[in-house]
Amino acid sequence: MHAPVSANEAAASDATERQLLLAAARRIADGFGALGLSERLDAIRNIIPGRVVFTTSFGIEDQAITHAIFADDLDIEVVTLDTGRLFPETHDVWAETERRYRRRIHGLAPHHGEVEALIARQGINGFHASVEARHRCCFVRKVEPLGRALADASGWITGLRAEQSSERSTTAYAAFDDERDLVKVNPLLDWSRARVVDYVARHGIPYNALHDRGFLSIGCAPCTRAVKAGEPERAGRWWWEQEARKECGLHNDNGDGHPATLAPVAVG
Numbered sequence: 660m661h662a663p664v665s666a667n668e669a670a671a672s673d674a675t676e677r678q679l680l681l682a683a684a685r686r687i688a689d690g691f692g693a694l695g696l697s698e699r700l701d702a703i704r705n706i707i708p709g710r711v712v713f714t715t716s717f718g719i720e721d722q723a724i725t726h727a728i729f730a731d732d733l734d735i736e737v738v739t740l741d742t743g744r745l746f747p748e749t750h751d752v753w754a755e756t757e758r759r760y761r762r763r764i765h766g767l768a769p770h771h772g773e774v775e776a777l778i779a780r781q782g783i784n785g786f787h788a789s790v791e792a793r794h795r796c797c798f799v800r801k802v803e804p805l806g807r808a809l810a811d812a813s814g815w816i817t818g819l820r821a822e823q824s825s826e827r828s829t830t831a832y833a834a835f836d837d838e839r840d841l842v843k844v845n846p847l848l849d850w851s852r853a854r855v856v857d858y859v860a861r862h863g864i865p866y867n868a869l870h871d872r873g874f875l876s877i878g879c880a881p882c883t884r885a886v887k888a889g890e891p892e893r894a895g896r897w898w899w900e901q902e903a904r905k906e907c908g909l910h911n912d913n914g915d916g917h918p919a920t921l922a923p924v925a926v927g
């Protein structure tokens with residue numbers, strides 16, 4: 660039988676784990692520059708101990724990462740947040756991806772009681788009424804399920820790219836996320852959209868049909884529109900809002916709570 664762990668011992672163990680993860684973030688970021696996508700994912704898996712989760716929304720960046728994980732059979736969980744308001748095309752590419760790689764992608768749904776309470780409070784499309792109402796919907800349908808997806812994880816991989824918005828341009832390759840107690844890694848941070856598109860074409864990776872209809876960034880159906888030529892990539896997300904910052908709460912900290920590098924990356 661194990662002796663009970665004192666509060667001091669537990670605090671010391673937490674501090675050690677945090678130091679380990681901070682060091683892991685630093686190692687990943689320092690070595691990333693010269694590596695290809697597969698090597699970056701390999702490095703993430705080798706350096707971060709414990710559970711590593713990749714959250715996909717089936718956008719083109721996420722499809723590139725999913726391909727690299729499945730093709731190399733890496734021990735990285737691929738999960739998605741099925742908000743209940745996704746486009747049919749997104750479900751189509753989800754199914755096609757599972758067929759292509761013969762792997763199941765774990766979908767997390769929001770708690771039905773919270774969705775019912777949300778709809779009772781602000782209506783089925785209440786997110787149009789205010790930024791606060793929209794954030795409430797994003798919280799119930801995305802942020803809370805994300806918390807469950809990342810519970811006990813040591814690493815979280817995302818498809819963020821610096822080029823996607825001014826907020827994301829200051830994101831780090833890897834950082835210790837204080838709020839979630841894990842290393843958040845953005846292995847496509849320095850990739851241009853053209854480079855991602857080329858990678859997906861070269862490997863014959865399935866992608867969301869909406870990308871061919873002017874949708875550059877794809878989220879929930881009622882909150883995403885196609886963008887016009889010259890508009891920023893994320894202009895089609897919550898387009899009715901005047902706020903410059905267009906995030907759903909998943910990446911509020913920009914992933915740079917404790918950045919492993921402060922140098923801006925060169926996108927290419």
Ligand code: SF4
Binds near residue numbers: 800879881
């Ligand atoms: S993107 Fe729109 S529908 Fe989806 S969770 Fe946010 S507010 Fe709700």
